[in-house]
Amino acid sequence: MPTDHALQRAYDALAAGYEANRGLFDMQPVLDDVFALLPAQSGALLDLGCGAGEPVAKAFIERGWDVTGVDFCASMLALAAREVPAMQTILADMREVAFAAGQFDAVTAIYSLFHVPCAEHPALFERIHDWLRQGGRLLFTYATAEYTGAERFDGWKPFMGQRLFYSHTTPQALREQLQAAGLRPEQVTLREIGGERFLWVTARRD
Template sequence: MINKNHGTDYENIRLDRSGQAEAFDVIGDRYDEAFPHKEGQVAAADWLIGSLAAGARVLDLGCGTGVPTARQLADAGFEVVGVDLSGGMVKLAREYVPGATFHQLDLADLRPGGPRDLGRFDAVAAFFSLLMLPRAEIPLALLTVRHLLVPGGLFVLSMVEADVDDFSIPFLGRTIRVSGYLLEDLRKVIETAGFEIAEESSYTYAPAVADVPPEEQVFLCCRRLD
């Protein structure tokens, strides 16, 4: 069952972002250097490009530097809006993708009744952004994504397949906290939030730096159910 009246649910959990944005402020361009090959991410964005009408409005949630996704979507002629918690990442994204609009925002700010309303979107992309949240918040985040989409809107996301919750890991010289699911559990979370999974793929990925271990990346291409 889809809980459509979830706006107040954010009031019942403690949002702890301590250190998360600061880590990515420092990491900056080194993130793209550590993850130079993003075939799965590019392919999922290509699915959006092939599925959307010309001039569609797309939200890049957790946009990072804007490369490759915001740039890829903007180059395809879409109206692209990107949001990220890290001010440093937003600054880079504005430099790298001048054809898109970027905001330094928390996903929780976009919830129904939240402090910011960016309107509705034909599609939302969330590549490796939901994994920065504790598991208790991920269902709320997914319902917020659903709220941001027009009926029948498209949603592409990626996660690292791992059975962890708000787990601290070293990452490019900093410490961040991540969450994940085993694939079958991730499917259930996505479907419970009101999405149909149209396509999925996975990639075993070895980052180009020594302090980030190989990971299994999962990409889901979804559609909002009305």
């Protein structure tokens, strides 16, 4: 998409201010809810748009999980190598990576999926379904009118001094996309974290 280079530049700039902003978003309650759904034993996580690896990848690794992180921003992955060295990282667009079927017990896309045009979400959900093992979970954040001001949105919004691309359809259409891909929505909760309100969605591959 034409926004790729602009997004990469924005995240390069955000990476430079990482230390000052790392404590703004407390996701522990969300992670606690997800871990309650997952098997007690360790597993394999794919973190799409992993950024610097905190807190998501780090939380999984601390519980004994193997984590593969994908991000298109080299500056963020450089931070991940420092902050979460146990995470295997791949420099790539989440729409272009390929993995074996049934390779992961969980997939996360935190503050990342909504930067991909929503017209491309159905195909990505289908691929995530294939990568998940039976009973595996997908956790992701999704933008809504509470954040963008529109029921459907494709455009740019300011974030920490940068302009980022956001894209979403309606929550009902999102549910339909997940179900069409074989992912059953379990939790769809509007949460405010760090002054931002997004949907936090957990879906299961049955």
